[in-house]
Amino acid sequence: MTSVLFLALRRLRLPIILLIAVYSIGVIGLVLIPGVDAQGRTWQMSFFHAFYFLSYTASTIGFGELPRPFSDAQRLWVTGIIYLSVVGWAYFLGSLLALVQDRGFRLALVTQRFEREVRGLSESFYVVCGYGETGSLICRALDRMGLQFVVLDIDGTRIDEVDLQGYARDTPAIVGDARVVENLVRAGITHRACRGVMAITSDDQANLAVAIAVKLLNPRTPVLCRAMSRDVAKNMASFGTDHIINPFQRFGEHLWLALHAPAVYRLISRLTGLPGTTLTAETTPPHGHWIVCGYGRFGREVIGCFDREGLEATVIDPEPQTEVGRRVVRGYGTEGGPLREAGVETAVGIVAGTDNDVNNLSIAVTAREINPKLFVVLRQNLEANRPLFGAFSADITMVSAEIVAYQSLSIVATPLLARFLGMAGTQDEPWASLLVARLEEVAGPVVAATWGVDINAAAAPAIHRVLMFEKNDVTLDALLRDPTLRVREIACVPLLLVRDGAEVLMPDAKTPLKAGDRLLFAGTNAARDLQRMTLRNVHARDYVILGRDRPAGWIWQWLSRRNDDAASTAGR
Helix, strand or coil, X not given: CHHHHHHHHHHCHHHHHHHHHHHHHHHHHHHHCXXXXXXXXXXXCCHHHHHHHHHHHCCCCCCCCCCCCCCHHHHHHHHHHHHHHHHHHHHHHHHHHHHHHCHXXXXXXXXXXXXXXXXXXXXXXXXXXXXXXXXXXXXXXXXXXXXXXXXXXXXXXXHHHHHHCCCCCCCCEEECCCCCHHHHHHHCCCCCCEEEEEECCCCHHHHHHXXXXXXXXXXXXXXEEECCCHHHHHHHHHCCCCEEECHHHHHHHHHHHHHHCHHHHHHHHHHHCCCCCECCCCCCCCCCCEEEECCCHHHHHHHHHHHHHCCCEEEEECCCCHHHCCCXXXXXXXXXXXXXXXXXXXXXXXXXXXXXXXXXXXXXXXXXXXXXXXXXXXXXXXXXXXXXXXXXXXXXXXXXXXXXXXXXXXXXXXXXXXXXXXHHCCCCXXXXXXXHHHHHHHHCCECCEEEEXXXXXXXXXXXXXXXXXXXXXXXXXXXXEECCEEEEECCEXXXXXXXXXXXXXXXXXXXXXXXXXEEEEEECHHHHHHHHHHXXXXXXXXXXXXXXXXCCCHHHHHHHHHHHHHHHHHHC
């Protein structure tokens, strides 16, 4: 507020000084010039009456001559002052309009309003740096989950899109460079309610700057960063960045899982996608000779995946590098010549992984025309090209924005999910197949929702009270029952139990619960809401555990106890 006020006073100082001078001269003149009353006696106007008269006359309101009729000298003086005041007011209003249209002043107003909105946030929120394709996906998902967030982006057109999205909550958003610490502080990285910071801009150096600023100014706040380069990712990790997501590296890991452990790959796809999204039936990538078009950062990760699995691969690149260490064909792969030279007729699959969507589609179409049985992995760089890629129907489509968004959401919404996925990656195929079948049974052919439950007084007051104060045993089965009909199970699967640092995969329903336990579930949103009733409502808890539907309200409870006592007495 102070900066805006000082900016306005600095821009309006000359017209304000002119108005003050006009009014001062006018008041002094009216005080000094004598008037004549009806009896011919002279009188002097006081400073108060002079100021009051000029206030309503010079501002064109005009009540008349007060407190007495003026002499000709007074009227002549007032006439001159009126014209001078009109000039002064015209100058002031013109300067005021120019100030309102000034870009710097409007930016100051927007910044002030943004800072006020961020300071006024009472519930926990996330700071999202970068509102591109990845950022917009994350923000839409956060909004659906009922989480508050603040947006910072260097592009003004993207910030304008925030208001057009129609989010359920008012979303503070401002144009600013995430590399400037002052902008990050305005966005709330030091706010007591800041739950985390997500640096997901397209500039690795900007994401690195955000991570450094957060770790220095508010080390307790977790920060998630997108890194397209392994060197930048190592730099981020060197000073304790909590989560680093390299979409190319993640895709390489997923592609290796699809080759090495298809059931585990399907399990991860069911848990890390956007909840509610219908899953497409993906075929398992075949083993054999592969062709990789483009040997950039993405191509290197794919080649590393094939090397890890022991597969043969040929690289097609317009500027082949000596460190490839394998057979290389010079070209783009958009024409039949380089593809045939690379052996597309006998290859089992091709990866169109350049940074140009048009070239990738051309590579895929040309390769399929030569070898219709080819397994195609297609890299999509821009979300706007989704209709084109959807029309081609590749076997696997890699969209870096979606990979970063889904990984970020899984970390934000359910921190235990990352631990579970790390353990699941070490399990065998039969175990993963059974879990996938169970998830299909409860959630259908869509990505399952995942959520965590902490058995404490804040998140699960009803269950925590039983365990801590009433000293009754409660098993995991209580959280798997429908609080509206206890004989029916809700549509969810317990994935992980963390107790005193120990981790238990797929805990049994008969496992006793203890205060401080952390649980991970997967299922439907309806199941999550029903489970929340058991966790928070003592009546729902008693019904699920004991089968007793205790009435709500102390009057009905008193009447119920009285009826129970009367029935027991009659029984004796």
